[in-house]
Amino acid sequence: MLHTLNESRSAGPPQPMISSPPALTSVDIRDLKYIYAPANKRPVTALENVSLEVKAGEFISLLGPSGCGKSTLLYLIGGFLPIVEGTISVDGKQIAGPGPDRGIVFQSFALFPWLTVLQNVAYGLRKQGMSKANAEDNARSFVKLVGLEGFEDSFPSHLSGGMKQRAAIARTLAIDPKILLMDEPFGALDAQTRSLMQDELLAIWRRSPKTVIFVTHDVHEAAYLSQRVVVMSARPGRIKTIVSCDFDRSDPAFVRSTQFVEKVDELQRLVRAEAKRAEDAIGR
Ligand SMILES: Nc1ncnc2c1ncn2[C@@H]1O[C@H](COP(=O)(O)OP(=O)(O)OP(=O)(O)O)[C@@H](O)[C@H]1O
Ligand SMILES: [Mg+2]
Incomplete structure (x- = not known):
């Protein structure tokens, strides 16, 4: 069974006077x-x-x-x-x-061409105020997660379509948004x-x-x-x-x-x- 926020709420003892929110x-x-x-x-x-x-x-x-x-x-x-x-x-x-x-993975990847894979993935974390070292550490784990280990220093123009797409997914996942919007990712x-x-x-x-x-x-x-x-x-x-x-x-x-x-x-x-x-x- 899939685990959702609603299912993870503990049932607790019955409280007849208080209706659950x-x-x-x-x-x-x-x-x-x-x-x-x-x-x-x-x-x-x-x-x-x-x-x-x-x-x-x-x-x-x-x-x-x-x-x-x-x-x-x-x-x-x-x-x-x-x-x-x-x-x-x-x-x-x-x-x-x-x-x-809200984090979005665009249909057209939309990576920054002047940044490397690692810098692209770390971008949102840096914008949130994370130090360069921490952002890049975090970004590294997401680059690995999407199977791009070894391509951290590559620029988007040197990646295949599927690799660009995975880098874009890693960039959005890295900021851990509450709402994840994914367009044919x-x-x-x-x-x-x-x-x-x-x-x-x-x-x-x-x-x-x-x-x-x-x-x-x-x-x-x-x-x-x-x-x-x-x-x-x-x-x-x-x-x-x-x-x-x-x-x-x-x-x-x-x-x-x-x-x-x-x-x-x-x-x-x-x-x-x-x-x-x-x-x-x-x-x-
Ligand atoms: N910038 C734009 N200017 C004018 N019309 C647009 C623009 N962007 C999209 N449209 C039109 O709006 C409609 C919806 O486009 P949209 O890109 O949202 O469709 P979609 O369902 O995502 O299609 P696909 O599955 O091909 O990605 C289409 O008819 C498209 O031609
Ligand atoms: Mg579309």
Whole structure:
């Protein structure tokens, strides 16, 4: 069984007069709409009517056809795009920009090309005021964790796509954010590394509980990692449905259970239907 913040609370003796507090909502998205309005071009409504409550400590994935607004939603939660319509609150407070409580792994890696792998990973820790020696010590363990030992002094231009992606993941994990936003973080990895990184991410999430919002195109990955999968509709992105993935994961063979296989099929059907709608819209 996955270990979550809620489950880790001790039950204690029954106290009939005091009702237990409701589970914390970590990210509360209400009636969100986002329109890109590039100069001299037609505006694009990327998101419409998006409302979603993500609980503290929850691992949630966003699935949906290309262009349905997954990255846009993540940037809005991260505070990298202005919120014009609707609200996003983190622990009850409306956000108004980026904050150290939210760490993001961008779809495009976004490493600093003038810094080495180690300096990139240590960057956030230095910004938080950690001494150079401590930051680099800490960074070294995350570089190792993502399998980049030996490449500490390499610059991003000398790394493969998958290595850059792993360096970007290490940089975000190093700052240990309360809310981890990941935009197709394993997209550039080979199957073997991807599977190792998935398990590493789950281990980190269990060890130091955090809320994870994870974007992927891979339905198997979404079902394997998440407690709930949010399926988005073709553009303009709305929430089509939310699929619960509450498997007993204590036995690694759960991925071969009928329950898991059927869940993956269900997600596949939902995403295919939306991808088809997106294609039909282009053809019209
Ligand atoms: N800077 C921008 N200016 C104008 N339109 C944009 C911009 N960024 C994204 N869009 C449009 O907004 C829509 C949503 O884009 P977004 O990148 O959020 O989709 P996505 O679901 O992350 O897609 P993918 O799975 O391909 O990464 C798309 O139609 C895209 O063309
Ligand atoms: Mg995207």
